[in-house]
Amino acid sequence: MNYRHAFHAGNFADVLKHWVLLLILERLAAKPKPFFVLDTHAGAGFYDLAREAAGRTGEAAQGIGRLLADRASAPQSLDPYLDAVARLNAGEPALRWYPGSPYLIAERLRPQDRLIACDLQPDEHRALRETLAPFPRAKALNGDGYAAAPSMLPPPERRGLLLIDPPFESRTEFEAVAKAAARAHKRFPQGATLLWHPIKDPAAVDAFRAALPRPAGGLAAVDLAVAAPRRDGPMTACGLTLLNPPFGVTAQVEADLPALAERLASGPGAGGRVEWLAPPA
Numbered sequence: 001m002n003y004r005h006a007f008h009a010g011n012f013a014d015v016l017k018h019w020v021l022l023l024i025l026e027r028l029a030a031k032p033k034p035f036f037v038l039d040t041h042a043g044a045g046f047y048d049l050a051r052e053a054a055g056r057t058g059e060a061a062q063g064i065g066r067l068l069a070d071r072a073s074a075p076q077s078l079d080p081y082l083d084a085v086a087r088l089n090a091g092e093p094a095l096r097w098y099p100g101s102p103y104l105i106a107e108r109l110r111p112q113d114r115l116i117a118c119d120l121q122p123d124e125h126r127a128l129r130e131t132l133a134p135f136p137r138a139k140a141l142n143g144d145g146y147a148a149a150p151s152m153l154p155p156p157e158r159r160g161l162l163l164i165d166p167p168f169e170s171r172t173e174f175e176a177v178a179k180a181a182a183r184a185h186k187r188f189p190q191g192a193t194l195l196w197h198p199i200k201d202p203a204a205v206d207a208f209r210a211a212l213p214r215p216a217g218g219l220a221a222v223d224l225a226v227a228a229p230r231r232d233g234p235m236t237a238c239g240l241t242l243l244n245p246p247f248g249v250t251a252q253v254e255a256d257l258p259a260l261a262e263r264l265a266s267g268p269g270a271g272g273r274v275e276w277l278a279p280p281a
């Protein structure tokens, strides 16, 4: 495996994932009861967009860069996300630092909350450990996030979020995510789950979603295309699948996704879609 998220940090897929992630965390933090987050495929957690990897692809410029360039016109629900990125870049002449999911989560932990973030690659894990060092309620693990998940669920907190965001380099990744989500749902049926995946072959995504459990809190699909999905070449569309999304999250995403899709569009076929595959009981 040679996936490096540094090449993609801050691209349109990160924008969608990190926006929705923060909406979920906001809802979890609305109650004083503690919550637990497990980020199975965490990455390094912090990226320098001025370094070669990010510079070579220029993906951040087409993602977070576009939103920050015209902040005033962005939907308000993006504020927690855009504020987080802007805070990191205060004093920089141009966008330079980009937070990964574990950093965004760790920043939001209250003294009663917990994060465990996992990465399989030793060098990514080393960077992750450094990223999380200032956050006493966050822990970095080196290992297979799929294998680690069952032993941590259900968490003693009995509320929280499972984030599964793999690199999708392997043909069997959809199966692995579906299996992990089903296993996690059995152990922690009330937990919120956020799954990220590319959309290259929409039929494969439909089959993946059809195989997922239908939790009492509902199963929702969120898709974003910056151009029509295509099987080959760079990714132009991606999706999130949410199990038990906290109340209000999908409605907020549905309201603001068209405006986001418009800002990130790069070609014909751009757009966004939110659908309940199984509504909350």
Ligand SMILES: C[S@@+](CC[C@H](N)C(=O)[O-])C[C@H]1O[C@@H](n2cnc3c(N)ncnc32)[C@H](O)[C@@H]1O
Pocket (backbone or CB within 6 Å): 001, 003, 005, 014, 017, 040, 041, 042, 043, 044, 045, 099, 100, 101, 102, 118, 119, 120, 121, 124, 143, 144, 145, 146, 165, 166, 167
């Ligand atoms: C898409 S990146 C994660 C990005 C991160 N979630 C974010 O939003 O900032 C996927 C990461 O998964 C890691 N990885 C790949 N297979 C893994 C596995 N089986 N368990 C844990 N991590 C894995 C890779 O090293 C890579 O850093």
